[in-house]
Amino acid sequence: MPPGPATSGPSSPTGEAAARKRRASIGPPVALAAALWVFCLPALAAPEPAPAQSASVVEPVIGVRDVHLAPAYWIAKARQPDRVVMTPAAIATQNLAMETIEPSLHDIESLPVTLEREQVQAWIESVSVRPTRALYDETGNEGSSRAIDRLVNALDLNRIPQTQVTRYGMVVRRASLRTFPTDLRVYNTPDDRNLDRFQESALFPGTPVAVVHESRDREWLFVVSQTYAAWIDKDAVAFGEKEEIFAHLRRAPYVVVTGATVRTVHARQEPRVSEVQLDMGVRLPLVQALPEDGLVNGQHPYFGHAVDLPVRNDDGTLSFAPALIPLSADVATGYLEMTRANLLRQAFKFLGERYGWGHSFNARDCSGFVSEVYRSFGVLMPRNTRDQSVSPALNRIEVDPGMSYDDRLELVRKTEIGDLIYIPGHVMMVIGHEDGNPYVIHDTAGMSYQQADGSLRRLTLQGVVVTPLLPMMSDEHRTTIERITNIQRIRP
Structure with missing residues (x-):
């Protein structure tokens, strides 16, 4: 797309x-x-x-x-x-070439300790381009120039510092990537309700991101992932240390989601990992040590895969919590x-x-x-x-x-x-x-x-x-x- x-x-x-x-x-x-x-x-x-x-x-x-x-x-x-x-081995070689020579990918792990304003603004302006054609909302009404002005102002470009420390986070739930920091859906024609022109992509749980800016209302983050850069709901990202994030990404043993989608089991004790959707290709490390009672959120793990899911704490920071994927779910222990x-x-x-x-x-x-x-x-x-x-x-x-x-x-x-x-x-x-x-x-x-x-x-x-x-x-x-x-x- x-x-x-x-x-x-x-x-x-x-x-x-x-x-x-x-x-x-x-x-x-x-x-x-x-x-x-x-x-x-x-x-x-x-x-x-x-x-x-x-x-x-x-x-x-x-x-x-x-x-x-x-x-x-x-x-x-x-x-x-x-x-x-x-x-x-052949896949690893191809992936290395992809990471090295594919211009659309971002090597966020190798970003400098500090980011310059020009780089951050260039990322944002490459995505958040002011519309030049008529767009229509879900009621079929044409958007006004004043409404577009509000979206552009929400980017808060004037607040980008000349230099900022590079911050990292991890996505904790499937979340949309948006052209502008808004949930507003817009379409090319008054009767269209399918092709939202502010929808860019989505990121899945466990995806590392560099967080480079916030919207004016502080409810949205502009993030750069390996494959895409756009606006994401702030609550979908937990801030963490770079080393911790990439260590989790590479940890083994792990499971890979091989079904179209699977969900973690219901977890009354830990709602943050309850019935979380995981899409095909998501990789999650297995839990290294079970709780003292041997249970995962009150359930015996023998009949499931106990994985460490990223969760967002009340202060926005990252931690990991055990979750169960049913043994019957379409996952594999490796690619x-x-x-x-x-x-x-x-x-x-x-x-x-x-x-x-x-x-x-x-x-x-x-x-x-x-x-x-x-x-x-x-x-x-x-x-x-x-x-x-x-x-x-x-x-x-x-x-x-x-x-x-x-x-x-x-x-x-x-x-x-x-x-x-x-x-x-x-x-x-x-x-x-x-x-x-x-x-x-x-x-x-x-x-x-x-x-x-x-x-x-x-x-x-x-x-x-x-x-x-x-x-x-x-x-x-x-x-x-x-x-x-x-x-x-x-x-x-």
Whole structure:
């Protein structure tokens, strides 16, 4: 997800002869009728209904059948599904390159002891850009220039000291990262309620941050994490010592969340660790020493994983408290082995989850989706599609804008499970091939497809979906394949 509005990109009409040639190469008539149009905000369609449902209730995606919605189907079709794609050593090498040469990442552990005003202000102004177009609130009313003035004033830029001591904190609960220090949701149109333009991303429990500024009302913090910098609710961060924070981050043994989300058990004695949501890829160290009674918040830990969770004390400082994750929860004692089968299993755990621009709606967007899947293997990725698509730390195929349709077709037919296909503002993960047609799983807001009469029908999706790639259309004249800019292969 890019920090600003994603767009479908300029259209480029083609001749009817060329259009006929493209349609002829798409495949069987069933696929022809399903020419889909995708970009990061709107993209594909709802899955084929389960047998118990009526087709009049749920509209299927032509080219998608029930069998396509299970990872086992694609695992069975995969070549050497259990072969290790990247070893832990190879992942560590790639992560080191990512940390070293990827310009969108922040090495917050290596920040100087003091920060200069110019650096702090540059971080804030790179995110908190005054809107230049009309925005609408949740009642459909256009925001006034006076309201925008209040948001800009809330940044309190004049209070940034010339020099300040670098402060560190740790996120204690899943929390949104915002463009401005406000919960106000704003949209591009009066009737939109999905794409909040002040929503940037989210951070999960246990994430270290550098805290570099406070809002005028002292209720928001501007934080810099490894992957993103923006405003966060002050109550979601606990201040601590740098050494303590990074020691907790690296401590072993640990568990990794491998489900889409899991929750800690209810803890009446310690509400701060009660039913805390943990998203895929979150890593937490196991408790080193149990309380004297051998219980964790009144519960026997034999049937769970006892982990140390960061908590915020009344004075805002950081401490750690034991919490239990049920033994039945989808977690692993270490990062998963990166095989094609595991990549498919992890991606499909999000199937049907609500689309959430910038991790809104307690969900995630297209780039967040692929980031969290790969994080369960210990792979570090940039946050946004723009940065992911061109990252020099990954095994990138740059698609020349002038590449012919046939050459593009040959390229996508050579993709493998887990490869990431990028178009402007959107990313899709390859899950396999059927009859020469690559299939992808992706998190998207909407879709369009070509009807029998050649017209384009647009539908709302708002979720993680499975679709064939070849039928997708950008508009009446241009296939999605013609808009591919990069393919990133998370493999040697």
